[in-house]
Amino acid sequence: MPVTIIAVANMKGGCGKTTTCMNLATGLASAGYRVLLVDADPQASATQWRSMRRDEQAPFEVIALPTAAVGREIRAIADNSSYEVILIDCPAGGLDRARDGNQDIARAAVRISNAVIVPIRPSPVDYLACSNIMPMLADVAAVRGELRVLLLINQKQSSSRLGRQAREAALEFFVTPGLDVKLLESEINLRTAYAEAALAGQTVLEYGSDAKATEEVVALTSEVVECLSASVSV
Numbered sequence: 001m002p003v004t005i006i007a008v009a010n011m012k013g014g015c016g017k018t019t020t021c022m023n024l025a026t027g028l029a030s031a032g033y034r035v036l037l038v039d040a041d042p043q044a045s046a047t048q049w050r051s052m053r054r055d056e057q058a059p060f061e062v063i064a065l066p067t068a069a070v071g072r073e074i075r076a077i078a079d080n081s082s083y084e085v086i087l088i089d090c091p092a093g094g095l096d097r098a099r100d101g102n103q104d105i106a107r108a109a110v111r112i113s114n115a116v117i118v119p120i121r122p123s124p125v126d127y128l129a130c131s132n133i134m135p136m137l138a139d140v141a142a143v144r145g146e147l148r149v150l151l152l153i154n155q156k157q158s159s160s161r162l163g164r165q166a167r168e169a170a171l172e173f174f175v176t177p178g179l180d181v182k183l184l185e186s187e188i189n190l191r192t193a194y195a196e197a198a199l200a201g202q203t204v205l206e207y208g209s210d211a212k213a214t215e216e217v218v219a220l221t222s223e224v225v226e227c228l229s230a231s232v233s234v
Contacts, residue, residue: 003078004228005086007113009106011136012129013092016119016154018045019194021089024117025060026203027221028085035060036083038074040105041091042066052201059206066091068101071108088113103136110140115148115228118174119188121155122166127173134176141179148180150227152220153187182227186220189213 008021021037029035037060039046050062061083065073074086088109093102110116116137120130141147151174153166170183188194193210197203204213 003081003083003086004115005074005078005088005113006224006228007088007090007106007109007116008119009088009090009110009116009133010118010120010130011093011103011106011132012126015121015126015130016188017041017092018049018089019198020117020119020152020154020188021046021087022049022198023194023203023205023217024221024224025085025087026205027217028087028225029059030205031221031225033084034082036077036081036086037062038070038086038088038109039064040066040070040088040109042102042105043091046089049198049201052199059203066105068104068108070105071112074109074112106133107136107140110137110147111144113147115150117150117152117224119152119154120170120174122153122157122169124169127169131173134174134179138176138178146180148182148227149174149176150224151181151183153184155190156187157190184220184223184227186216186223188216188220 008017010017025035025037037046039062044064046062047064090106090109091102093106118133120126137149151170156166175181191210191213193204193213197207200207204210204217
């Protein structure tokens with residue numbers, strides 16, 4: 001089966017890219033896929049998480065490639081391995097490519113990806129900051145052709161007014177001409193279980209302390225697989 005490459009990207013820090021990557025990777029592995037998580041962020045959060053595990057086993061592999069050559073490196077891995085899904089944890093960064101090498105890394109990752117998941121926190125300030133990634137995604141899509149962009153509402157406080165209005169606002173902010181943008185039905189709420197699991201070197205599916213968090217990750221996994229059904233089949 002051809003490998004499916006998914007970049008998890010946002011120019012804004014603190015929106016939950018690494019947490020999304022780790023939990024989705026576990027969800028996909030639990031569904032039977034051979035998964036590689038590529039830590040392309042110089043901050044190396046996913047690599048540090050892997051080093052915190054007390055055992056030698058993890059449901060998926062993690063390698064660090066915080067370089068603008070990440071696209072070439074991943075393509076070589078994809079061509080010479082049995083991985084079915086490769087997730088890329090992209091770095092945050094600004095719009096000035098001359099000053100910010102992180103954007104070059106993110107752009108290189110997006111260029112080789114079948115889809116990009118953009119985690120977004122549901123607030124107007126975060127939406128404005130996160131929308132900076134859309135021009136870059138549109139530029140890549142214009143050159144390489146169709147690119148699926150999956151918006152994920154993340155760290156949502158379900159009881160707040162902003163949380164209830166998040167979906168309508170996201171559609172207004174992020175729909176972009178020339179991009180295939182989909183707002184995922186799945187949402188990730190702000191739960192301590194995500195942080196607790198990470199501190200233990202685990203994900204919520206392994207940690208098992210919060211049934212609702214587990215349900216969220218399972219739902220996200222199923223929806224991502226469905227969205228990419230052309231290249232990833234259940």
